[in-house]
Amino acid sequence: MKIKSAASTKAFNIVGYIYITLLALYCAIPFVLVLSGSFSDESTIVKHGFKLIPEKFSVSAYKTIFMLPDRIFNAYKVTLMVTIIGTCARLFMIAMAGYVLSRKDLKYRNQISFFIYFTTLFGGGLIPWYILITKYLGLKDSYLALILPSLMSPFLIILMRSFMKSIPEEIVESAKVDGAGDFTIFLKLILPLAKPALATIGLFLALDYWNNWFNSSIFITDQNKFSLQYLLYNILQSAEFLRSGAASNVSATMVIPSETLKLATAVIATGPVILFYPFVQKYFVQGLTLGAVKG
Numbered sequence: 064m065k066i067k068s069a070a071s072t073k074a075f076n077i078v079g080y081i082y083i084t085l086l087a088l089y090c091a092i093p094f095v096l097v098l099s100g101s102f103s104d105e106s107t108i109v110k111h112g113f114k115l116i117p118e119k120f121s122v123s124a125y126k127t128i129f130m131l132p133d134r135i136f137n138a139y140k141v142t143l144m145v146t147i148i149g150t151c152a153r154l155f156m157i158a159m160a161g162y163v164l165s166r167k168d169l170k171y172r173n174q175i176s177f178f179i180y181f182t183t184l185f186g187g188g189l190i191p192w193y194i195l196i197t198k199y200l201g202l203k204d205s206y207l208a209l210i211l212p213s214l215m216s217p218f219l220i221i222l223m224r225s226f227m228k229s230i231p232e233e234i235v236e237s238a239k240v241d242g243a244g245d246f247t248i249f250l251k252l253i254l255p256l257a258k259p260a261l262a263t264i265g266l267f268l269a270l271d272y273w274n275n276w277f278n279s280s281i282f283i284t285d286q287n288k289f290s291l292q293y294l295l296y297n298i299l300q301s302a303e304f305l306r307s308g309a310a311s312n313v314s315a316t317m318v319i320p321s322e323t324l325k326l327a328t329a330v331i332a333t334g335p336v337i338l339f340y341p342f343v344q345k346y347f348v349q350g351l352t353l354g355a356v357k358g
Contacts, residue, residue, distance in 0.1 A: 094337075101125070101326040108322050124327035128298060134286065135294070135331075141206070142291040146272040149210040154265050156215060161223025162253055167232070176221070183217045193281060208282035209290065213271060219264050226260035227253065266340070273336060295328040 096113050104119035111118060129135055164172050164179075186192075192212070202208040230253065238248045254261065276292035283289060289297070 097326050097329050101323055101330050103323055105323050124323035127324055128327055137287060138289050138291040138294040141288060142273060145209045146269055149272045150265055150268045153214050153268050154261060157219050157223050157264060160220045161227050162249055164224040165227035179217045179220055196282060204283055204285050204288060209278050212278060223260055223264060226257060230256050292332060295332060299325060299328060
């Protein structure tokens with residue numbers, strides 16, 4: 064019986080590894096196509112479509128993007144600064160809110176939680192939001208306009224609260240017996256125990272800030288303060304304009320790599336995120352499932 068059990072376990076593991084390998088390859092194909100297409104010649108893609116290996120190697124798309132390298136690198140710096148500062152500040156605020164709402168000794172915590180949830184159903188609209196940010200807060204053309212509007216997220220507060228509930232209350236009570244204050248307990252006990260949730264939510268927040276181009280489009284007019292995503296969006300829009308008949312005089316003298324340009328911008332925009340993800344992957348599933356299961 065033991066021999067049969069060992070053989071069946073080994074066969075199951077082999078099938079499982081083969082299945083996971085095929086699934087990983089299937090998921091990796093789109094990324095390979097994007098990377099390959101960004102280094103392909105525009106005319107080859109138009110004639111023969113996308114290939115896993117470029118038929119005719121070309122870096123014209125990247126040359127078009129980096130025609131003004133200073134603006135690209137400056138946009139990278141702006142996006143990195145906003146992502147790092149915004150993610151740290153936003154994660155700290157969400158963690159504090161989630162911890163407070165998870166405490167059973169907080170009066171009216173259910174009512175407060177409902178109020179936070181209620182904001183996900185109804186909003187004031189774009190125009191009042193714009194007037195608040197620009198006129199009353201005076202954040203027009205400010206880096207804070209890229210950080211503050213997204214500082215709190217109701218869904219992530221609820222997710223963090225659900226995870227905080229899984230932390231035993233005895234830890235907090237024993238710390239209070241030893242004379243620790245609420246803020247000390249939060250910093251030295253709760254945050255270290257909440258690493259899976261912090262890593263999971265931190266990844267969500269970093270992706271949100273990194274991919275956010277809308278705030279730049281409505282609050283920023285200074286080109287030196289454009290985020291990377293909004294700058295790449297403008298480059299794509301300019302390429303489409305030059306490729307259309309509206310700029311026939313210009314397009315007659317130069318070839319605009321429209322299709323490969325889209326793929327190159329995708330590579331430039333997602334490259335750092337792909338490199339960052341493996342560092343938080345081990346916490347990702349644990350934090351997400353624990354926060355989702357606990358009520």
